[in-house]
Amino acid sequence: MARLLVFLGNPGKEYEKTRHNAGFIMADALYPDVSYQVKFHSAYAKLGQDIILRPMTYMNLSGTAVSEAATFFRIKADSIVIIHDDLELPLGTARLQLGGGLQGHNGLRSIKERLGSDMFFRLRLGIGRPVHGDVRNYVTSNFTKEERLVLDQVIVKAAPLLSSCTTSVQEVKLK
Numbered sequence: 001m002a003r004l005l006v007f008l009g010n011p012g013k014e015y016e017k018t019r020h021n022a023g024f025i026m027a028d029a030l031y032p033d034v035s036y037q038v039k040f041h042s043a044y045a046k047l048g049q050d051i052i053l054r055p056m057t058y059m060n061l062s063g064t065a066v067s068e069a070a071t072f073f074r075i076k077a078d079s080i081v082i083i084h085d086d087l088e089l090p091l092g093t094a095r096l097q098l099g100g101g102l103q104g105h106n107g108l109r110s111i112k113e114r115l116g117s118d119m120f121f122r123l124r125l126g127i128g129r130p131v132h133g134d135v136r137n138y139v140t141s142n143f144t145k146e147e148r149l150v151l152d153q154v155i156v157k158a159a160p161l162l163s164s165c166t167t168s169v170q171e172v173k174l175k
Contacts, residue, residue, distance in 0.1 A: 004051050004075045005162060006066055008084040008107045010140075011056045017148070020059055020139040022085035022125040026155045027054055030162075040068040051075070062107040063114030070115065080120040081162060082111060085139065089126025092150045092174040094158035096123050123161060125154065150174060 009015065009024030016024075031052060036043035042065040043054040051073055055065035070080060078098065088103050089095060099119045102108045112118045130138040143151060157172040164170065 001079060002049050002051060002073055002075055004053060004066070004070055004073065004080045006053045006055065006062070006069075006080060006082045006111075008055065008059060008062055008082060010058050015140065017142040018140050019127040019143060020085055022127060022151060023083040024054060025151065026083055026123075026125065026158075027052065029152065029155050030159055040072065041065040042069065044069060060106040061110055063110030063112070066111045067114035077115050077117040077120045080115075081123055082108065082120055083123040083162075084108065084125065085127045086124035087127060087129045087135065087139070089124055089128075091126050091128045091147055092154055093126035093171065094123060094154050094161065095126075095169060095171045096121060096158075096161040096164075097169045098122075123158060125151070125158070127151075 007023035007027035009021035015021050034045045034052060036045050036054065040053070041055060041057045043056060045052045051069065053065065053069050055062045057065050066080065084105065084107060086103065098121050100122060102112065111120065153174055154172065161170050161172065
């Protein structure tokens with residue numbers, strides 16, 4: 001059965017190393033040599049049964065790309081995995097779950113609205129919440145070198161979760 005693996009981020013060089021691009025960063029780490037095609041307002045590739053999708057709509061409009069690809073490939077919501085940054089989880093944590101709240105994530109909100117369902121899987125990559133300052137500025141700011149090392153390590157530990165989607169919550173944490 002086909003699955004749609006959606007790695008969220010914002011297109012453009014200025015967003016490349018930002019916290020909001022944790023999904024794109026994971027796609028680059030897991031699939032460094034993939035040749036993407038352009039369709040569905042996205043870059044996408046087929047890898048066996050899986051379709052890898054990198055929406056190019058900017059985060060807040062991700063639902064457009066996801067719904068177009070899901071419709072074209074006839075993939076139901078519960079066969080979609082959204083990989084995204086999450087303010088509510090500390091850096092160094094990743095959690096896979098089916099459904100759940102949107103926690104104010106506009107990309108998830110857009111996907112839920114366009115799919116008409118929130119029963120898709122989410123691989124939440126923790127970026128932590130800023131102690132001070134504006135959340136918008138925080139998510140669009142670059143990871144520090146130390147933070148990026150932590151993210152890279154959690155991506156390696158979280159990668160196997162993509163092939164083990166179950167209805168129970170699964171989590172990895174760096175010690």
